[in-house]
Amino acid sequence: MGGKTARDAQIIVIGGGIVGIAVAAYLAEAGRDVLVLDRSGICEETSSGNAGALAFPDILPLVHKDMLSQVPRWLADPLGPLSIPPAYMPRLLPWLWRFLRAGRSSNFAAAMAAQASMMRLAEREWSGLMIRSGTADMLREDGALELYESEEEFRAAEEGWAARRRLHIPFRHLEREEIAAYQPGLSECFVRATFMPGWKTVADPQRLGQAVWAYAERNGARFMPATVAAARAEGEGVAVQLSGGRRLLCDRLVVAAGAWSRPFAAAFGDRVPLETERGYNTTLPPDAFEVKRQLIFARHGFVVTPLEGGLRIGGAVEFGGLKRPPNYARSRAMLEKAARFLPGLRTQGGRQWMGYRPSLPDSLPVIDRAWRAPRVLYAFGHGHLGLTQAAATGRLIRDLVLEQSPPIDLRPFRARRFRSHGL
Structure with a gap:
C-alpha cells in the first residue's frame, strides 16, 4: 500500500542565525514541528558579533545621496569605511550597477516606504517576542547619538532627517554645547549631533539570540548541527x-x-x-570607556556600542565574498579612530571579529515564496538590519506558512523584484 513518505520535520529552517531562530520561534509558537539546521550552532557566526542595535529609525536605503557623495573618499582609503579589493571588483560590478539604479528617485522612495513599514512592524514584534520569551530585561532604551565634525557634514545629512520627520520618526538635533549631556568625554571635534530616542540596543546580541532559541525549544523546536549541501522540491515536500x-x-x-542563501x-x-x-569589530573590556548609548560616526562608517560584555567598536563595509581571509587591519583602523574621538579610551585587551552581512542592492530583504517551489520560503538579505528585523521576519514567515494575510505589503520584498523593477 502506498502512503505519505515519513517526514523528518514539518518545517526545516536552514540557518541558525538571529533571523532563522526568530522564524523558528514564531513557527513553534504556532504549533509547527520545526527543525533548524546550521553548521556552527545557534547565533555562533554573524549574529554573535553584530553591534547589538535595534535600529528602528534606520529607514534610508544605503544608496542615499549623502552616502554616495562620500564613496570616492572612502575608496581612496584602503582601511576606510568602504573597501573593494581590486581582484573582487569584476565580480561585484553587476551588483554595483543595480545598487546605483536603486538610488533613482522612484526606486529609492519605494524602498524607503517599504523599509519604514518593516521597521514599524519590527518594533512591535520585538516588543511582543521579548515579553513572551522572557528577554525584555535585555533591552536597552537609551537611544543613539549620531555625531558630526562639521556644519557641512551635518547639512549633508538633512535630507535623511527630513524623510524621517515626514514619517514621524522622533529625533532631536543638538548644538555643540548640548552634546556632553548625552555623552561625556567626547573629543571637541564634534560640532553637532542628533539624538534618536527610538534607536535601541540589546545587552548582548548572541545571548539574546540564544535566549530566543531556548524559548523556541520550549515550544518544541529542534536543532541539528549540519551543513546543507543542496535542497530540492520533491513530490509534495522538500528534500x-x-x-x-x-x-x-x-x-x-x-x-x-x-x-550563504x-x-x-x-x-x-x-x-x-x-x-x-564583510564587517569588522573589536570588543574591548567593559571598563575601556564609559559610553552611555550607541554612538554613530556615520562619516567614518562605524559605531561604538556599550554591551554587557564590553565596548564594541565596529562597522565598515568590505565587499570581498565568503572566501577571502579577514583583514583585521580594518578593525585596528576603527579602533584608532575611536581612540581619537573618545580621548582616554583604553584600547588594550580587545577581541577582533569579522562577520558576513547578506546585502541586496535596494537594502530590503527577501521575504517570499520560491518561484518554482511554493513550499520553499525565503528569509534573507537583511544587510545591516538582521537583528533589527528578525522578529518581523519571523512574523511574516509564519503568516505565509499559515496562509494568513501579512500585516504589511510584501510585494517590495519579493525575490523577483530585481527583474520587474529594472534592478
Missing part, C-alpha cells in the same frame, strides 16, 4: 541533502542562511543579486 550524505524530508523549507534560491529558480558585506 534537504546534508554534506555528510544524510537526506532529510520536510513539508516546507525556510531559507534563512544569510550571506544565494545558491539555495538559485536552485529554486530565483536569481537573487545577494552580495556579502
